[in-house]
Amino acid sequence: MALQLEYFDVTDIVLGDRTVLEGGTLVVDQDRLRAHLMEDDHFEDVSLHVAHPGDSLRVINAVDAVEPRCRLGNGDHDFPGFLSAPQTVGDGRTAVLRGAAVVEVSEPVPGESTYWREAFFDMTDSCNGFSPFSDLANLVIEVTPVKSIREDERPPLNVFEGTPEAVSLNRAIRMAGLKASVFMASAAEGSEPNEVATFDLPSRRNTDLPGIVYLYQLAIPYLYGEIVPGGGAIGGPAHLPTLIHPNEILDGALVCGWNAIACMRELTYVAQNHPIISDLYERSGKDLEFLGVVLFANGDTRESKDRLTGHATTLARLLNPDGAVINYAGGGHPCVDTMMICQKLEESGIPTTVLSMEMAPNPSDSGFVHFVREADAIVSTGNYEESYDFPEVKSVLGGTALLNSDSSPNGPFSYPLSGLLGSTNQFGFTNMTARSH
């Protein structure tokens, strides 16, 4: 199952009257794209903007970010479960507009919880190294929902979901990002890519190299269009752990499912460029051998955690690994499951590393939710409670106010990294870390 990614480098996005890729400049036919997105009856209005590195610009109320991509050739199925039937992806050819992103922004509606909704990033260089979107050419899609949703008076049902209308609206907003992604990437069809890379797992085991499995903790994403539930979070039992081909993740099978804390939001863009999967592929055949990926969601009772973590560990062991990378998706329950898997693998003689963000409101607090003694090789993706000063910027896209701060969204203001989109990403997408002093 080989996936060929054809990279087309993009440094600029221009709104124009046709869609074409010229050199590194992507011209987007704004009327056609807007009309395409307005087909969704959740929206009263959709407006398109561009945000480039160095602009004195802040993007707030972000929902998701997507890399512009489209599958090439026959039987193409982009973002299966959303824009096509949920057919398997991860083989064949896919065009990638490297250096570009689509970001959807929308102010929260009354039926939606704002508890974790704050999500912003700057196009200035103030967050170099830990803001994945500050150095990309972004197409920002600003959505205004129809009045009936905007002025719904019912409160959110719970912090995860909100009213059915809010859930449906959020899915539509994500869908708009996916549609724009395919619309933009189709401009590359027929052109010569800047680079082509092929991704495939080894067909036969090379026993000279350590075999590595990745245990991928999910935070309620869509997988082929269906939400993968974590235990208790959105009702019903947690999804059973499963083996998946890493190419499926890279090729659009996984889409951001809900508006978790911005620093750890399970962004579609990050799944498409999954850093652990990309790095394991990059090094496979050199200093390791990439064996595969086990997806797992957390349980919410002692019993379900025993079952789910045992099952995830067994799946990993079926691949006969020499070591395992495990990520923690953030939150309370998920940490326990990650640590249980770490312990079970270590007890069965398989060395592990755990990627974890830290959450310490006070720098002298340890910031751990839970740990096991076996977790002796943790990579910290940074403390998301540590505050940073964000500068004053000339313009703001995505709304007129921050949700959890009285400061003007233009700044300057101080805010914990929790609000900065993708900053302490749970897969180690950024260079952020924390150190003891």
Added chain:
Amino acid sequence: MKVVHYLNQFFAGIGGEEAADHPPEYREGPLGPGVRLDELFGGSAQVVGTLLAGDNYFSMNHAAAMEVIEGLLRASGGEFLIAGPAFNAGRYGLACGEVCSLAVDRLGMPAFIAMSENNPAVELHRAKVPILRTSESTSGMGQALEDMAAGTRAYLGSDGDWSDASPLLISRGIRLNEVSPSRGSTRAIDLLLSKIEGRPYSTEWPLPEYDIVQPSDLEVTNSQPLLALVTEGGLVPTGNPERLNSGRADRWFRYPVQSMDRLLSEEFDIIHGGIDTTPSNENPNRMVPLDTARELEPNGGFSLHEHVYSTTGNQGSMPAMRKIGDEIAAELHNEGVHAVIATST
């Protein structure tokens, strides 16, 4: 670099314990161990003056002492403050910590303390002020002064950065973010390969060492022991008038329950932000079992304390929780409480 040296009156050569209420004063040039320290600087820094005070004066007249010291420090023209070595002397260490914190906070003056790892002042001040490790007692004076000179040189040589001096310093016990040269995923794989291949490796996030709290022996000798109900479940009077935090609590409250047979849902709320509070708001006795305690009280061989105690454990920081626990425990002791039922979420 003009260094001001803080000493207590004993090390400055002004009497022993009988002079421990000596008020703060500033004298030009080095005194006591400062003389040797100044020599060890070898010209790279100079002890321009000595700030001194009695340890007792300091603890008895705290506000006044701080004000005087701030004035003396400002007038000294010093650029850098070194306090101690205080070894394991508790009151001296605390004074060093206060003076250095003042220098850092109010004057923006870099400062460090020299004392032993077991000095009680370490826990209070290490997050803010660098602390250079010394022996427990004055027998290590010679080494302490050499280390203090080396630490000062390392700081000066690296343009105001303490990292070169770090082998000499006690861990500050804090974690700060930084941007690594490589991304997290790459570091995780590097770390894993080192671990698999038996090379040395170190975690980026050391596991904490928590105190193990041994539940005390439940044997109560009093014939009618006094029992208190304590919770971290976020119990508050309806409307939460005192604004107990729903997470990261920094406070606790007690509520009189003398006249109550049970907690009424009209009178109490549960505001804990980490759980589904619906069932306990319907019946707050599910969080704090006053109803059952009252039922058992007549024949149960205990009497209930007149207050229940409440804070919120959700997302609590360890130092804040330790402080809240200490304060509640001290009050329970004072009130003669023999036993506690602590309900947790």
